[in-house]
Amino acid sequence: LKIKAADILFPGQVTIHDDVYEITFCIACHIPNPLPLSCIADYNHLVENTLHQKQPMVKVIIKAITHPQKENVPPAAVLRDIVDQVLRPMTKKGKKSQVAPNVNDILPGNVAKNDNIKLLHSCWECATSNCSSEHCYIPTDGPHFALSHNHIDKWAATMLSVMHIATQSRWPVLYKFDAVSMHTIVSKSLLLTSQLQAMEKEKGLQAPVINVVLPANFGLPLPVITQPPPQIQKVMGLIPSTLTKGPRMDINMFCVVYQLPDTILQ
Known part of the structure; x- marks a missing residue:
């Protein structure tokens, strides 16, 4: 990691001192403030705290402390993206450089x-x-x-x-x-x-709403229903009405005329 950082920060230099740049690390939501990474104890502390996460992730920051010779000064964009070039090459391209405003130009309220x-x-x-x-x-x-x-x-x-x-x-x-x-x-x-x-x-205190649909004539007196007149029933007698009265005769003559046995008279 140090060799990679030295090649990008100080290209072409043979001797590079350890006090011209610093390496720190931070772990999101666990160690938000950057801590130094300069010895084996710092590395063990990094590994121990990283393993506490469900998805172990750590961010290493490499920052130059003193500027090298003028001819070896890398571009400003390289200095800002030094961490990306060391740890994640070929990512986060196309960023535009932004110049920080002067401190005296910032309003007191901001x-x-x-x-x-x-x-x-x-x-x-x-x-x-x-x-x-x-x-x-x-x-x-x-x-x-x-x-x-x-x-x-x-x-x-x-x-x-x-x-x-x-x-x-x-x-x-x-x-x-x-x-x-x-x-x-x-x-x-x-x-x-x-x-x-x-x-x-x-919502919990509201009474339940019950919808009831009533007919249009609800509450009015019922209409009078007219009944049909009763039909006259014809009484059928024992003797049909088409027959006329015959001659008057007593029982003995009746039995003789209609050929009835004499046992009827007994």
Whole structure:
């Protein structure tokens, strides 16, 4: 690692002293502040703390302390991306150089905000080699959430509020940070949590709604139903009405005429 760093920082120099550059390391969400990496004890400390993570990841930072000879000074872009060239070659290309503003040009109201930005940068550095962002929020479970410059700027500005709705470990309740809410409950502020609880209580106290459909003539007297007139039933007699009366005769003559036996008379 030292040979690779020396070739990039001081190309062409034969003798390189150990005091012209320093090597530090940090572990996101475990050791946010850079610690020196100069001896075997520091290396053992790095390995011991890295193994505590579910996904062991560490970020090594190599920084030049004194400038070499003028003809051997590497470009500014190489100095800024020295860690990427040593640890992750061929990644994070196409970055444009940015010149830091003069300290005297910064407004007094932005000094505290800039301090918060530096604090957030050191706290949420991403040590994942295949991550496209240098700063990420790393939840206990779930994917990384890339923190852009706009995210860090809004977060640092919200930390200046007197209500303390955002801290170094608790981001503000803004729409830009809604994607993190599914990973941990810390994303909800105290005000938002109390409002959600009040809404749940109001929903629980409501009486059930029962819909009843009534007919159009409900409550009116029933209409009078007309019944058909009764039909006259014809009484059928024993003797059909088509027959006429015959001659009057006594029983003996009746038996003789109709040829009935004499036993009827007994």
